[in-house]
Amino acid sequence: MAFIDDYGFEQLKNEAEQHVYHELEAQLAKAGEDVCRCNDCVMDMAAMALNNVKPLYHYSILGNLYAASAKSNQAYADSVQQQVAQAIAKVSSNPSHD
Secondary structure (H helix, E strand, O other): OOHHHHOOHHHOEEHHHHHHHHHHHHHHHHOOOOOOOOHHHHHHHHHHHHHHOOOOEEOOHHHHHHHHHHHOOHHHHHHHHHHHHHHHHHHHHOOOOO
């Protein structure tokens, strides 16, 4: 058996992902028409923001509680908001398509 099959990696979650996705959705809803919303650009925005925010991985119920409390922290929310805004600006100025 492969290493990955021996453990419960499918239960390992990064709560930061959902937080970034929700913030990206909110900011794109407010963005002007000049911001591309094609799949490639939105995925680039999400990836860039996720690479720059603190991850909130958890596996257990206790870890889930920790991630939830960290996610509700205003400083963390501000960081996610800032990183998403920067990702939107950067991808908008350099889209990965023609």
